[in-house]
Amino acid sequence: MPTSVLNMTTVTQYIVPPKPEEPAGTGSDSNPVTGTGAFPGTGRRTSSRAAGRGSLGAGLVEVPVVPVRDPASAVLEDPVVAENKRYCTNCGEKVGRGTDGEKGSPEGVCPKCGQAFNFRPRLYQGDLVAGQYEVLGCIAYGGLGWIYLAKDHNVSDRWVVLKGMIDTGDATSMAAAVNERRFLAEVEHPNVVKIYNFVQHPDPFTKAMNGYIVMEYVGGQSLRQLALQHHRDVGRAEPLPIGQVIAYGLEILPAMGYLHSVDMLYCDLKPDNVIQSGEQLKLIDLGAVRRVDDYESPLFFTAGYAAPELAREGASVASDIYTVGRTLAVLSIEFAGYTSRYKHTLPGPDVEPLFALFGSYYRVLKRATHADPAKRFTSCGEMADQLTGVLREVMALGTGKPRPGVSTVFGVETRSFGAGLTAEGEPALPAPDPLEVATILPLPLVDTTDHAAAALASITATEPAELVAALSAAPQDSVEVRLRLVKARIEQGDLRAASAELGSARRLVVDPADWRPDWFHGLIALAGRAPQAAREAFDRVYDAVPGELAPKLALAVSAELAGDMFAAARTYELVWRTDRSYVSAAFGLARVYMAQGARASAIEVLEAVPETSSHHVAAQVAAIKIKARRGETGVAEQDLHDAAGRLERLALDAERRTRLSAEVLEAAYTWVKSGRPGGGPPGRKVLGCELSERELRFGLERCYRALARLAATAEQRHALVDKANAIRPRTLT
Known part of the structure; x- marks a missing residue:
């Protein structure tokens, strides 16, 4: 079986974080660095969405349930730290490694820096810690210490976990444990492991008192274990299904957001530190958690997951969001080189098939792991909103069923373009x-x-000129006022004034991640018939809010107007398959299909416009017109019957019904005159007329005379009467 990146060793490292009063420095992974306390672009990054929890999968995707493991079965028979996991906690040097076939000693001194190390467990079966916790044995080990299973005899013999340290002689590890004790008891979230207590117990070797965190037992498997199990099950190095990975992200983000809301940073997210138990996820191994204003404690991180600015600027909400993006990437693709070649980048869609197939997912990860912290998602809630939109797209494409949702940043499509009923001859x-x-x-x-939002809400003007006057008289100038003026100027057709207003709006923008100016830039370019410039602007918006459908709709129509029908078809289809309320996408997709000669596909899309849509009739009319018009292979008899049947079921006014009837009968007449290619047995009827030249002539005569009676002008009436007389078959009367 091919080696997976999840089988590779990940080493948790630490740095001393920068203090706010010290000048910025270069630093390194394991040496003290300096920096500023208020990092550029991260001042607003403490907000988070409420920490409510829904079922795993957001109601959109089913995630396999992980059975809760029997605690006793988790105890290791021979608890040994693997040699390839032994590193000096001071300098990162490999320690305790064997040579020439001899096993390395788990205890000794680092040959590089002289730091003592000891990887042996400190607690054994039967030990009673603090007179309360009976140890059953070791169950795991991690970057900061052994983890022991115990029973709490003071609380109904409940199962608990004691977390100790790999190296009790290491002051940094001790500081991390004290850090946990100081504030982790405050954490209260269903997706974060619960800390019960902090106790001490004498070391069996040094007799010094060692500290232990007492936390809830979470029986299940880590995301890393689940990924490896998936590899074994399928027999090859295949990542977890993308829907399942996104579902994990949507559980992790509220937990991280909760920590941010109480001024804590997780710092060291990776697949090893998240456990699925039953249908729930929990963040575990909270040794790296710190206060947002903590500039003293060592900063722990894992290579391949840590943000590039971490050593230079310290931890922030932005660096936490970076770890979420990296964790999702490692779980969803075969991410070879994530600690080397792609240490701070992602493989592009040109080399990663999943990213080529699900471009929106790639853009979520790309923004979450942006090199500039100020251009990442501003909060876990914002990232979760976009990731939810992406999950809707993924599931819609995978299942063929729409997965509509309500946007948190865009208004609804109140009107549709390209969906109006067309007149005769158009x-x-x-x-x-x-x-x-x-x-x-x-x-x-x-x-x-x-600050002008309240004033904007009070403006009731709808006409562009009135709206411009009202906005210009707003008591306060702001980005929102200027952007609304841009839209009003576009509606007036004054694109020069719209561009000037947009320039004023850009000067007022303070957040470098604000994508709204690009959106209005795209609207101006579109209105000015510069579709390629519009595409570039809307593509930047798509980068910023990849879970939204509005930017994709804008990109699709821009591509269509630029003549790129392949890109237009792909993007229109993505919007339409995700949410059937975007009827503009259906008509756009049908137009592009027609331009590509895919007549049947265009008809299929139009026929899928739901009856609840206000454009259902327009879509059916368009489908009838397409069926009744000659394609590359001509009109087929079945098309005539389908068009006639659909027309008979539509609720239309008399004039439009008659005009459409005339179009269908004209198509049938042309088909009969051309020799009935591919026709069935005689006697079949279309709109009450047999498919014969004589009967179709009579049917067309009736249509033309009916239209003449409805004509608006004498000239139109005379022309229609002439058509009726010309088509009428010869008779004896």
Whole structure:
């Protein structure tokens, strides 16, 4: 079986964090570094969405349940730290390694720096710690110490875990344990392991008192173990299913966000530190957790998961978000080189098939792991919102069933473009007007923290000129006021003024991650018939909010107007398959299919517009028109019957029904005159007329005379009467 990156050793390292009063320095992974306390771009990164918890999978994907493990079965028979996991906690040098076939000693002195090490357990079966916790044995070991299973005789013999240290002589490890004791008892979240107590017990070798964290027992498997088990089950190095990985992310993010909301940072997220038990995930191994304003305690991290600025600037909400992105990447792709070649980057869609298939997922990871902390997601809640949108897309593509959702940053599509009923003689699916598209695309929701938000909510004007006047008279200038002025100027058709307003808005923006100016830049470019410039602007928005459908719809119409039908079809399809309320995407996809000669596919899309949509009739009419018009292979008899049956079921006014009937009968007449290619047995009817030249002539005559009676002008009436007379078959009367 190929080697997986999850089989590779990950080493937790630590640094002394920068103090706020010290100047910035270069630093290294294991030596003290300096930096500033208020890091650029991270000042607002402490907010988080409420820490509520739903079922694993967000109701969108089923995640296999992991049985809760019998605690007693978890005890290791021979608790030994593998030699390839033995590193000096002071300098990172390999220690305790064997040579020439001889096993290495778990106890000794680092040959590089002289730091003593001891990897032996300190507690054994039968030990009674603090007169309360009876030890059953070791169950695991990690970067900071052995983990022991015990029974709490003071609380109904409940199972608990005691976490000690690998090297009791290491002051850094001791500091980490004290750090846990200091504030981890405050943590109260269903997805974070619960800390019960902190106790001490004499070391069997040195007789010094060692500290132990007492925490709840979480029976299950770590995400790393689940990934390795998946490899074994499928017989090859295959990552976990993307839906399952995203579901894990949607459980991890609220827990991380909770920690941020109480001014704590997790710092060392990786697959080893998350356990699934039953249908629940928990963050464990809280040894690296620290206060956001802690500039004294050692900073622990793991190579391949840690943000590049960590040694230079210290930990932040942004660096925590980085670890989430890296953890999801390691679980979802065969990420060879994640600690070397791709230590601070991701493989692109050109080399990673999953990223090529699910571009939105790639963009979530790309933003979460951006080199600039200020351009990452501003909170775990924001990342979770976008990741939820991506999961909806993934499941819609995978199951063929729409997975609509409510956006937290865009308004709904109140109008649709390219979906209107067409007049006689016009194409069934005319290309949309770019200016109209720019005024119809959804707008970003008003930022309620903007100081002019209340004033904007009181403006009731709807006409562009009135809206411009009201916005110009707003008591306070702000980004929101300027952006709304951009939209009003676009609706007026004054693109020069719109560009000027956008320039003013950009000067007011303080957050480098604010994508809204790019959105309005794209609208201006679209209205100005510069679709390629619009694509570039909307693509930047897509990078920022990859779980949203509005940017993809804008990208699709921009690609269509630029003549890139392949890109347009792919993006329209993504929007339409995810959420059927975006009817603009259905009409756009049908237009692109028609441009590519895929007539049947265009009809299929239009027929899928739901009856609950206000554009259902327009879609059915367009489908009828396409069926009744000659394609590359001509009109088929079945198309005529389908068009007629659909028309008979539609609720239309008399004039439109008659006009459509005439189109269908004209197509049938042309088909009969061409020799009935591929026709069935005689006697079949379309709209009450037998498929014969004589009967179709009579049917068309009736349609033209009915339309003449409904004509708006005498000229139109005379033309229709002439058509009726010309088509009428010769008779004796």
